[in-house]
Amino acid sequence: MPQQRILGVAVIGTGRMGADHVRRIDEVTSGARVAAVVDVDGERAKTVAERIEGCAAYTETAAALASPEVDAVLIASPGPAHEAALLQALDLDLPVLCEKPLTPDPAGALRVLEAEQRLGRRRIQVGFMRRYDAGFQRLKAAIDGGAIGRPLMLHCQHRNVATPPGFTTQMLINDSVVHEIDTTRWLLDQEITAVTVLRPAPSSAAPDHLGDPQLVLFETSGGAVVDVEIFANCGFGYQVRCEAVGERGTARTGDETGLFTQAAGQWGGTIPQDFVVRFADAYDRQVQRWVDATRRGTVEGPGCWDGYAAAAVCAAGVQAQGTGQRTPVELPERPTYH
Structure with a gap:
């Protein structure tokens, strides 16, 4: 694709995340335009x-992807709809750029991975936007x-103000800890390589059916240990922090507070209330980098293997939630072209 061509993007899904990406491509991103939007709710798509x-x-996704105005696809529909849209895009x-999850289950993710392998080159980037956050970088x-x-x-x-209606204990892993x-x-x-989930007494602020908060432990192939506090109904704000502990020091991100004031006998800053605000710059940077790479005819960032590996770990995490036992993660050999 010539570098000078404006990329025509079809955005699949026009809910909160999809609508935000439509706005982003239309108002923030250079080198691309929104050529099509797709939603099962036709009136919402039309609006x-x-x-x-x-x-x-x-x-219908197939009709949008068949348009000669569409050069690339951004998938922001609910996770269960991802596999069909991804396979249709690969066929063409x-x-x-697919918002996480690649698919909600490892079997579906593996099917997408194998379909991309049959092409012999990468076509899919998965939307793990933290890789584009300045602090995490x-x-x-x-x-x-x-x-x-x-x-x-x-x-x-990983803390969130509150969970929306219908949020389940399994979604603490699949929708939150997946990041x-x-x-x-x-x-x-x-x-x-293994996941263990510890479940303290639930917070009184959590819905009755939800086991929140939880402590999730990862073991890795290099011998590292990772602990994740997931507290999805903390009540006060959206916080994401990560501290790396090494042999000679530590490094941490996530303490950024934005504007810090001292006035009227008080000091302090503000805490973002949701992920769209906290990671706005990361989303902007991710989409711009995807557009730039696509116009060059390349793919960068997290790919199908990363989406598949995340799905496999999520499945082990949900199993560990239910059993309370350390649960191994089984992965096949990583494809060489990734």
């Missing part, structure tokens, strides 16, 4: 499309550069 010049609305050899550089010596442990916190799963693999360049 989104009407705000953007030259954007068509569809209720279209580049894809500095932490990665500190680890890779040897500033703290060989990493031995990670201490992670720490990818962060661990990326920061340490190691696979997660």
